[in-house]
Amino acid sequence: MRLLALLDGTLADPDAPLVRVDDLGLLRGDGIFETILAVDGKPRELGPHLDRLARSAAMLDMPEPDRAAFERAVRVVLDNWTGGAEVALKAVLTRGIEGGDGTPTGFVMGMEISAKALAQRAEGLAAVTLERGIEPGLAERAPWLLLGAKSLSYAVNMAALREAERRGAAEVVFTTSSGSVLEGPTSTLIAARGRTLTTPPSTLGILPGTTQAALFQAAERAGWTVEVEPIAVDDLYTADGVFLASSVRKITRVHTLDGKSLPDSTALHTTLTTLYESHY
Ligand SMILES: Cc1ncc(COP(=O)(O)O)c(C=O)c1O
Secondary structure, three states, rough: EEEEEEEEOOOEEOOOOOOOOOEHHHHOOOOOEEEEEEEOOOOOHHHHHHHHHHHHHHHHOOOOHHHHHHHHHHHHHHHHHHOOOEEEEEEEEEEEEEEOOOOOOEEEEEEEEHHHHHHHHHOOEEEEEOOOOOOOOOOHHOOHHOOOOOEEOOEEEEEHHHHHHHHHEEEEEEOOOEEEEEEEOEEEEEEEEEEEEEOOOOOHHOOOOOHHHHHHHHHHOOOOOEEEEOEHHHHHHHHEEEEEEOOOOEEEEOOOEEEEEEOOHHHHHHHHHHHHHHHH
């Protein structure tokens, strides 16, 4: 099932043409998006997602997104949804048409969770490390690179996933050339050691994850230590568990990295998933 809501609060046919061919989102990937998980009709981390959408808009010098319109479109999709208990809500805002008056194109589309994401949640996955060409300090030195903005320009991220598939893996852990861990193409990396969870800082030029933040809040309440610190790639091999977190995939276990098996983190995965779910 798919449902499409426009920012005026109306439903539209997701199979009918909607976006003009001269839309800058289409022509240049010039726009921003968020993917929000809803469970049993309730969106998760809607506030943080819309905060991040506004932050991305500011980084791209786009007008501030109409928060109330996005909240209404999310509501319209969820109120009309008759599919599965979980919905992936894609909120999109482009710069509008080329040479136009700057009115953005925006919508929220509700989709079922893919079978692949569900399988990876349950079984874990193999990942490879790939260089991203980002060095510490670059995000601040070169804001035009939009590091840490959730822009529509995901072609590089998708190319990295195809490279992972060529190497027999399903996912990617992006790294700096000096061997520091960044993030996945659509996920945040979390390493666990004892009762400490660590994720790399967004100041490295990566997206601050809403799922990671939710898990860290729940973990901290349960007495875990949570750290936002650089992680060396080598440390991933000795961690008790390595996880990729995102709204749609929730907490997914990495069982193999660059062809090497990581320590069995099945029980830890269950613990972290329980902690994450306890947040809702
Ligand atoms: C590059 C990148 N990092 C991290 C994430 C995880 O973010 P969230 O947990 O807010 O979904 C995403 C989400 O798609 C992403 O695209």
